Amino acid sequence: MVEGFLPAESQNLGGVATWIAGVPQFGFLGSVKTDGKTAHKIRMFRCIKCGLLESYAPDK
Ligand SMILES: [Zn+2]
Numbered sequence: 530m531v532e533g534f535l536p537a538e539s540q541n542l543g544g545v546a547t548w549i550a551g552v553p554q555f556g557f558l559g560s561v562k563t564d565g566k567t568a569h570k571i572r573m574f575r576c577i578k579c580g581l582l583e584s585y586a587p588d589k
Pocket residue numbers: 576577578579580581
C-alpha cells in the first residue's frame with residue numbers, strides 16, 4: 530500500500546473522484562498542489578446486500 534489523498538476540489542468538477550499519490554502539499558493560497566503527481570480515477574463498488582463500499586484506484 531502507498532499513501533495518497535483525495536483532493537476536495539476534484540470532487541466538484543462533475544467528473545470522477547481522483548486519488549493522488551503522495552503526501553498533500555499546499556500552495557501559498559492554501560490549495561493542494563496536484564501537478565506532477567500520479568493520479569488515478571477511483572472506481573467504487575457497493576455490496577447490494579449490506580451497502581459496504583470498496584474503492585479501487587487502478588492504473589488504467
Ligand atoms: Zn455485504
